[in-house]
Amino acid sequence: MGFLDKVKGLGKEMGIGLSGQEQYQRAYEKGVLLQPPDYSAAAKNFAAAGEKFLKEGNGGMACLAHANAALYELVNGRDLSAIPEVIQALEPIGEVPRIGSQDEMVQTAPLIAELTALLHERQAEACDSSADKTTEYTKAADVLMKLGNSTLEIAERLNLKGPVDKGMMRAFYCMALSDYHSALAVVMTSPTQAHDLLQKSAAEFRQALATDWSETVDGYIAQVSSKSHCWMCGREMQGRDLFYMYYPASTEEFHQRLLENSNEDLRMIDREGHVTICTICGSSIENQADRYATMRADEVREWATQVLQAHEEVLENHNDRLRSLERAAHTH
Numbered sequence: 001m002g003f004l005d006k007v008k009g010l011g012k013e014m015g016i017g018l019s020g021q022e023q024y025q026r027a028y029e030k031g032v033l034l035q036p037p038d039y040s041a042a043a044k045n046f047a048a049a050g051e052k053f054l055k056e057g058n059g060g061m062a063c064l065a066h067a068n069a070a071l072y073e074l075v076n077g078r079d080l081s082a083i084p085e086v087i088q089a090l091e092p093i094g095e096v097p098r099i100g101s102q103d104e105m106v107q108t109a110p111l112i113a114e115l116t117a118l119l120h121e122r123q124a125e126a127c128d129s130s131a132d133k134t135t136e137y138t139k140a141a142d143v144l145m146k147l148g149n150s151t152l153e154i155a156e157r158l159n160l161k162g163p164v165d166k167g168m169m170r171a172f173y174c175m176a177l178s179d180y181h182s183a184l185a186v187v188m189t190s191p192t193q194a195h196d197l198l199q200k201s202a203a204e205f206r207q208a209l210a211t212d213w214s215e216t217v218d219g220y221i222a223q224v225s226s227k228s229h230c231w232m233c234g235r236e237m238q239g240r241d242l243f244y245m246y247y248p249a250s251t252e253e254f255h256q257r258l259l260e261n262s263n264e265d266l267r268m269i270d271r272e273g274h275v276t277i278c279t280i281c282g283s284s285i286e287n288q289a290d291r292y293a294t295m296r297a298d299e300v301r302e303w304a305t306q307v308l309q310a311h312e313e314v315l316e317n318h319n320d321r322l323r324s325l326e327r328a329a330h331t332h
């Protein structure tokens with residue numbers, strides 16, 4: 001083999017001198033169909049093939065190659081911020097080969113729907129307010145619900161939480177998250193309304209088979225629906241640690257009998273050494289205690305400063321006397 005042939009061969013290896021079609025085929029052989037597949041190499045070869053198809057005037061294949069490049073880049077890097085670009089690359093074409101296959105084609109419309117839903121989920125995660133999260137998760141759920149029982153094409157490859165197999169299952173999951181955040185948004189206004197929303201959310205998490213979530217939400221339901229009277233003001237409050245809390249207190253059996261005899265709420269002292277107080281009474285006591293503590297701390301600081309200052313003066317005095325004694329000793 002002559003030198004020029006070698007260079008030519010080397011160029012071929014790097015993809016130089018390949019036609020668009022050859023480069024496209026190379027994306028499969030040196031990327032998608034490898035065991036294990038190298039999706040990074042696939043994406044690069046598809047992108048290069050796209051450029052070549054463009055130069056060759058083959059617009060249709062250029063679009064397909066670019067769509068493949070975008071898809072494999074997404075699957076390889078799992079960078080969800082690239083989703084809008086992937087959607088854009090898929091929009092001009094009707095179908096693409098399924099990820100991992102060369103011949104099996106899938107329609108782009110459901111794929112775009114799936115990516116749109118994932119984009120809404122991503123936006124929901126980035127939102128600060130519960131109300132905005134609710135809106136984005138609802139949008140995601142609506143899109144996913146339309147995919148029904150069909151299998152999701154890409155979600156499973158992106159390391160996402162929640163169900164990634166069927167569109168409908170993920171829709172339930174997003175609905176549950178939407179109701180959960182909706183409950184958080186209203187809980188400080190109406191624990192009753194929050195309770196209803198949490199119940200809906202738990203049922204949806206169960207439909208989505210997200211057991212860890214449904215169990216967590218069940219715990220919140222118990223918390224939000226629990227009630228007790230305030231020992232101090234006597235009002236009934238709903239929502240443990242939200243509108244009433246357990247405070248350490250000295251309680252005796254006598255107090256229980258006292259409540260029983262007067263037909264009062266026994267839940268006030270149902271935890272040993274504790275009493276339930278509403279958050280208004282409780283916080284006013286805490287604030288007052290805090291005020292006294294600060295006052296006392298200031299007093300102590302003032303007293304200590306005076307004492308230390310007096311000590312300092314005594315020490316300085318001693319030093320002066322010591323120095324004059326030393327001087328006297330030297331002169332004799």
Ligand SMILES: [Zn+2]
Nearest residue numbers: 230233278281
């Ligand atoms: Zn109270």
